[in-house]
Amino acid sequence: MTDEVRNVIIIGSGPAGYTAGLYSARALLEPLMFAGYMSGGQLMLTSDIENFPGYxxxxxxxxxxxxxxxQAERFGLEVQDKNVEKVDFSEKPFKIxxxxxLFLSKSVIICTGAESIWLxxxxxxxxxGRGISTCxxxxxxxxxEQEVLVIGGGDSAMEEATFLTRFASKVTVLHRRDVFRASKVMYERAANNPKIEIRPFRSVKSWLSDDSGLSGAILEDPRDGSTxxxxxxxxxxxxxxxxxxxFLGGQIETDNSGYILPKTHTMTSVSGVFAAGDVVDTRYRQAITAAGMGCQAAIDAEKWLEEQH
Ligand SMILES: Cc1cc2nc3c(=O)[nH]c(=O)nc-3n(C[C@H](O)[C@H](O)[C@H](O)COP(=O)(O)OP(=O)(O)OC[C@H]3O[C@@H](n4cnc5c(N)ncnc54)[C@H](O)[C@@H]3O)c2cc1C
Incomplete structure (x- = not known):
């Protein structure tokens, strides 16, 4: 237990967290970050980033x-490569x-991201990251000019498949049922694209690879187990x-899927607690958008702290 009350604690070390750290450090708030179980966040899983400006x-x-x-540490961000287990936001200072x-803080910025669901x-x-991606x-x-698979039956799967026809020579969409969650318009856009083939009743049993990476998959028909x-x-x-x-234990308002719902700019349902990046973002989910929100959350936290005096 420490008696020290920090100005701001940042939870999570992806692009949102580090940008929040950079801005709050440059605002002389002496921020403390808990980097979490995956220090660096989702981008630690990928080899090439070609869409972050400046590279x-x-x-x-x-x-x-x-x-x-x-960059953030140069301005004084303190990082601990540790995981936050639980929080108590019922009174101030907040407990983490x-x-x-136990750590205490006047404000908190949550940047814990979202995990892709894998098969x-x-x-x-x-x-x-070598042939199989979620983005x-x-x-x-x-x-x-390569042949690719898309697995899923919702709007995201249809959108990804349609997007991929810009590059791939053929896109095969696999779905384990013949009922699709995708909206009719998204489904039809994909189904009418000559480069896309939609195959219901197919799930991936295993992936195949050779020296150059992914080479195929063994598919299973869930109705009779044939492959x-x-x-x-x-x-x-x-x-x-x-x-x-x-880990927030239901203390912050979220949607039904668990995404944090911002209330005023990046502030959450708890005054003094802010959120940024994929943990609030059901739409864009990009490094640059996460970094942008991290900047917003740090500025919002700084202004909120000022207003408390
Ligand atoms: C394979 C792959 C490739 C991608 N390629 C690109 C690309 O080329 N370009 C692009 O713009 N985007 C890409 N993305 C998307 C991009 O990675 C995300 O949009 C971005 O990382 C989101 O940033 P974030 O800061 O919100 O969260 P994340 O990067 O998800 O970071 C979350 C952080 O929270 C921490 N954390 C979680 N729980 C706790 C806890 N209890 N206590 C403390 N810390 C915790 C984790 O350790 C992690 O550091 C890719 C994603 C994947 C999966």
Whole structure:
């Protein structure tokens, strides 16, 4: 237990967290960050980032996150590579428990992101970021004139499939049922695209690879267990995302899926608690948008702290 009350504690170390750290450090708020179980966030899982402004040749995900951290630390951000277990936002200062230790803070910025939901099929772990992705906007351009799969039956799957036809020679959408959650208009846009084939009653049993990476998949028909092989060099899993908010214990208002609902600018339902990045974002989910929100949250926190005096 510490008696020290920090001005601002940032939870999470993706682009949102480091940008919030940079801005609040430059505002002389002496911020403390808990980087969490995946220091650097989701971009630690990807090799090439070609759409973050300022890197004309592109940059590796881990390399970019190290640079964001160094930049924020240069201005005084203190980072602890630890996980926040639980919080108490019922009174001020806010209480934050980190690996058994209690920390106090006047304000908090939550930047814990969202996890893509993966299939968990055999061979998936080895091909993550090498051929199997969960983000067509991010990785689609690496599959020019190649055959790719999209797995899912909702709007995201249809949108990703349609987007991928800009690059891929063929896009096959696999869905385990014949009922699609996608809206009629999104479904039809995909179904009418000559480059897209939609195949219901197909799930991925296992992924196949060769020396150059992903080479195909074994598909299963869930109705009778029959299998077939399909070749592909890329696959996009579009079965949803899960925001990381359970550690908040329901103290912050979220939507039904757990995404934090902002109330005033980036402030949440608890005055003094702010949120930024994929943990609030059901739409854009990009590094640059997360970083932008991190900046907003730091400025909002700074103004809110000023108003408290
Ligand atoms: C494979 C892949 C490739 C991608 N490629 C691109 C790309 O090319 N371009 C692009 O713009 N976007 C890309 N994205 C999307 C991008 O990674 C996200 O939009 C971005 O990382 C979101 O940033 P964030 O700061 O909101 O959260 P995240 O990056 O998800 O970071 C969340 C942070 O919260 C921490 N955390 C979670 N729980 C706790 C806890 N209890 N205590 C403390 N810390 C905690 C984690 O350790 C992590 O540091 C890609 C995503 C994936 C998965």
């Amino acid at each position: 004309p040749e592109g940059i590796g995900g881990p390399e970019m996150m190290i640079q964001l951290r160094e 428990w980190v690996e058994g230790e 968990g099929a055999e061979g998936e772990e080895e091909q993550k 067509a906007t991010c990785d689609g351009a690496f599959f020019r 077939e092989e399909i070749s592909c060099t890329g696959a996009f899993i579009a079965i949803g995302h899960k925001p990381i908010t359970t």
